[in-house]
Amino acid sequence: MNIILIGPPGAGKGTQAGKLEDERGMVQLSTGDMLRAAVAAETPVGLQAKAVMERGDLVSDDIVTGILSDRLDEDDVKGGFILDGYPRTEAQAHSLDALLAEKGMTLDHVIELEVDEAALVERITGRFTCAHCGEGFHDTFKRPAVEGVCDVCGSKEFKRRPDDNAETVKQRLEEYRKKTAPIVPHYEPKGIVRRVDGMADIETVSDSIAAILDGE
Ligand code: AP5
Numbered sequence: 001m002n003i004i005l006i007g008p009p010g011a012g013k014g015t016q017a018g019k020l021e022d023e024r025g026m027v028q029l030s031t032g033d034m035l036r037a038a039v040a041a042e043t044p045v046g047l048q049a050k051a052v053m054e055r056g057d058l059v060s061d062d063i064v065t066g067i068l069s070d071r072l073d074e075d076d077v078k079g080g081f082i083l084d085g086y087p088r089t090e091a092q093a094h095s096l097d098a099l100l101a102e103k104g105m106t107l108d109h110v111i112e113l114e115v116d117e118a119a120l121v122e123r124i125t126g127r128f129t130c131a132h133c134g135e136g137f138h139d140t141f142k143r144p145a146v147e148g149v150c151d152v153c154g155s156k157e158f159k160r161r162p163d164d165n166a167e168t169v170k171q172r173l174e175e176y177r178k179k180t181a182p183i184v185p186h187y188e189p190k191g192i193v194r195r196v197d198g199m200a201d202i203e204t205v206s207d208s209i210a211a212i213l214d215g216e
């Protein structure tokens with residue numbers, strides 16, 4: 001099964017994609033994670049993307065589509081994937097249609113996480129991840145069971161994203177409103193758009209997504 005999770009910054013795309021990986025063996029394809037890896041590795045793409053991401057703007061369609069296309073050619077995606085953060089513009093939605101057709105793949109669901117924007121700044125500015133295994137946490141909503149120790153791998157090192165400050169979040173939300181939210185109607189004629197209340201707690205959101213995937 002192949003799905004898109006769509007929603008503004010902080011909506012819970014990464015959180016839910018991670019759970020789907022653990023629970024269903026689907027593969028999370030986060031273009032944000034791919035770009036952050038390129039920035040960390042200081043590849044030519046990473047060097048171009050770094051400043052753009054720190055401003056909260058979108059990286060160019062060609063760069064992101066190129067990265068995603070290569071990733072879709074890897075074997076592990078054949079058992080099902082979750083697109084997290086792609087497509088993000090009208091041009092990317094059209095590119096994705098072409099890529100999937102060319103690779104003989106289809107989309108089963110586009111799941112829109114609906115959230116109250118006022119809650120997003122708190123979600124994003126409180127977010128941190130394990131520096132070793134990447135497990136996500138939150139200052140208020142998801143603290144490690146033992147303070148200062150990752151629940152998954154036991155590491156004591158954590159990190160925060162450079163674009164997770166209140167000013168950049170404002171710009172990221174603006175980009176979402178102007179360029180990403182308007183692409184949902186692209187999928188309406190295919191009858192695959194479903195909406196989930198992303199304001200519920202993490203487990204309730206997961207249950208709602210599971211019900212969609214299980215055809216309930
Ligand atoms: P990207 O990495 O995709 O970031 P984003 O879309 O801004 O979304 P986030 O990762 O911030 O939020 P999320 O929805 O994953 O929320 P999370 O689950 O972590 O993109 C970053 C940048 O890369 C972009 O700005 C752009 O520059 C570039 N980029 C990426 N893709 C691109 C593309 N296709 N085209 C062009 N440029 C691109 O949750 C947030 C926090 O809230 C966590 O701490 C979590 O624990 C908590 N939380 C989650 N769910 C709940 C809940 N239900 N209740 C309470 N807390 C919750």
Ligand code: MG
Pocket residue numbers: 013014015030032
């Ligand atoms: Mg994310």
